[in-house]
Amino acid sequence: MVDWDLAISLGSRIAGTGPVLSRADAAAVVAELHADADRSTGLVRDFTGLETAAGTAPVRVVDRAGWVAANADGFATVLAPVVDKLTAKKGPPTGLSLAIGSRVTGVEVGALLGFLAGKVLGQFDPFHPPAGRLLLVAPNVVHVERELGVDPHDFRLWVCLHEETHRVQFTATPWLSDHLLGEMHALAETLEPSGLLDDGLGRIVEVVKGEGSLIDAIGSPEQKEIVDRVTGVMSLLEGHADVVMDGVGPSVIPTVATIRTKFNQRRKGAGSLDRILRRLLGLDAKMAQYRDGAKFVRSVVDKAGMAEFNAVWERSENLPSKAEIADPRAWISRVL
Known part of the structure; x- marks a missing residue:
């Protein structure tokens, strides 16, 4: 139902190549990112207390086209239950519908x-x-x-600290990826093909105007409940990574305060088109996840300590809800 080859080809063309570097400079950047990721593992472990086995979840330094190809694979995995659900409802596409439909969705995914x-x-x-x-x-x-305009060596380590925290979160908590995939299956079970079209365009226009979110435009109450659960998890993951960055950073990154100030300003987006796309794609919501999740983590750690906070990684029942992200004391009362 999706022409993935077309999506990868188009996405790579839209993405472009980025800044021009000599072969030697590019190789140096790749080597430094690998080294910083390796260094970050121990820094994250010492700060969080989370242990992960060596050799799990490899680090890959990629260009933009490599990221597009990797995420096409990821999309295919995440969307598989949705495709199965729609196919079961409407039957598999055939003939002209298959040829044209898969290319249309391929273009849409590729543009994204x-x-x-x-x-x-x-x-x-x-x-x-x-x-x-x-x-x-x-x-x-x-x-x-x-x-x-920041120090490149400091910035590269700062980025690796955040992303390595995510690697440690999942590899130290093996059930977490299955839990999130299960939520995708649960969401797929709620889909009704006709429901995606009922007044969908009018509601999406409202999103562009700044009224609500895309999930408000197409989500039923049951779907929103699932999305709220996922939002709680993603807020935890992003906020936790930001807390680790800010906790570890001052001891190993001399210019971390400058980097954080400038990067926070960049997160707000640039022109009006960029802001509209961010809202439609949920990137504004992701920015809120960084902020709200970090506030939740800091509040729990301040009150109970990091060791007690780590109960959040023990089982899915301990994950915070979206409401608990906004009310850390409710999570402490329920879990601790």
Whole structure:
């Protein structure tokens, strides 16, 4: 139902190559990112107390086209239950419908991946077998460090601290990726093909105007409940990574305060088109996840300590809900 080859090809063209580097400079950036990721493992372990076995979830330094290809694989995995559900409802596409429909969706996915490929610095892919993989997008790291005018060596380690925290979160908590994939299956079970079209366009226009979110435009109450659970988890993961960055950073990154100030400003987005796309794609919500999740983690750690906070990784029942992210004392009362 999706022409993945077309999506990868189009996404790579839209993404472009990023800043121009000599072969020697590019090799040096790749080597430094690998070294910083390796160094970050111990720093994250010492700060969080989370242990992960050596050799799990490899680190891959990629260009923008490599990120597009990797995320096409990830999309295929995450969307598989949705595709299965729609196929069961409507039957598999055939003939002209298959040929045209798969290309249309391929273009849509490719355009999305192409837009994001120029913005993502790093990403942990929890669904890549057997235990996930960490992707660091070298040209984007170089682009942003130049754009912000920060020390490149400090910035690269700072990025690796955040992304390595995600790798440790998932490899130290093997059930977490299955839990998130299970939520995707649960969401797929709620889908009704006709429901995606009922007044969908009008509601999406409202999102563009700044009224609500995309999930409000297409989500039923049951779907929103699932999304709220996932939002709680993602807020935890992103906020926890930010807390680790800010906790470890001052001891190993001399210019961390400057980097944080400039990067927070960059997170707000640039022009009006960029802000609209961020809202439609949920990137504004992701920024809120960093902020709200970090506040939750800091509040719990301040009140109970890091060792007690780590109960959050013991089982899925201990994960905070979206409401508990906003009310850490409720999570402490329920779990601790």
